[in-house]
Amino acid sequence: MAKKRKVFLHVGPSGPGDIIEAALVHHRDALVELGIDAPAKSADETFLAAVEVLREHKAWGFTRKEVEGQWATLCRRAWKGSQTVVLSLPLLAAATRPEIDLLLDGLAGLQVHVVLTPRPDEDVDAMVDRWGAAVRKPERLHVVRLEDPTPKRVWKAFGKVAGFGTASLGLAAVPEPVSIRPLTSLDEARREIERLARRNQSLERWRDESDRKRKKLKKRLGSVA
Template sequence: MAKKRKVFLHVGMPGAGDIIEVALVHHRDALFELGIDVPARSAEETFLSAVDVLREHKAWGFARKEVEGQWADVCRRAWMGKQTVAVSLPLVATASRPEIDLLLDTLAGMQVHVVLTASPDDDIDDIAARWGAAVRKPERLHVIRLDEPSPKKVWKAFGKVAGFGTASLGLADVPEPVGARPLSSLDEARREIERLARRNRSLERWRHESDRKRKKLKRRLSSVA
């Protein structure tokens, strides 16, 4: 029987382990050389994937069609690879059991390991129990709870669980996770991501509309000539 590929899915309590989401994307190419596939292309994509799984698009001001299929796209890329997979969806840590099952169903056939990051003060007994029951085997639930959860220590701890060293994968050039900025809550941080995402989409629409008008004008000028 062929050995199942492993997936290390990071989920995190507010503010604990946020660096993992952006560090995985930033070091995507280097991680590939270390035998780790990172199917997500941006932190925005993982955020929208979480919104998709949790069906919280209305709460974030999105139409369903704007987030639908985001997680499926990430999983499709994961299935295309041949190496161990690492993906971070910190927002889904507190998901309900049906939501967890929906998320994991798309990875059926792979050996899923869940990495839950939390601060010393977080009450995660119920959360850990839900994820532990979903992955079925206790050795596939990894809880990272550091007394001093600095980004470097959390990143190193995650790498140790997932099977890669972080000595060559520094954080100096990794963009700050939004939650690290002076914002009052994780909800505010996530809304900041959503605001930036909407700005990017507006710029894309503007560019598309400009290109359309330019082509239309070019056709008119050609017909006159």
């Protein structure tokens, strides 16, 4: 029997591990040389896929149509590859069991490993129970908890779990991720607002591009008719 390809799915929680989502996108081409497939072409794709799975499109200001099919697209790319797959959807740590099952359905037939990256003092017992039950085997659930979780250390730890080295995959040019976490000062709140504004601008560009593609396709179909 052929050995199943592995998928290492990072699901958060939001915080130190947010860098993983951005780093996988930034180093997507380089990862291929290390035997790793990273299906996501942008952080917006994984963000929208997470929103779709959680059914939170309205809360984020999207229509259902704008997020529909995002997760399926990532899954199709994962299936097309031939190497170990890595994905990061850091909004999904707190997903319910039905939402987790829906997510994993798209990866049926692949050997899914789930990676959690909590803060040193964060209680993740409930998350471990839900995700552990979903992947069924304890060796397929990885809890990466570091005493000093800097982006570089978290990125390195994730690479070790997934089977690739990060020495050649630096973070200097990786865009700073947007995190959703408790804020402890006014300055921190201001920085968070700035990060969210950047995410909104990015999503607006994605939506504008999608609109252009839809209009172009509609025009093409009209000329054919």
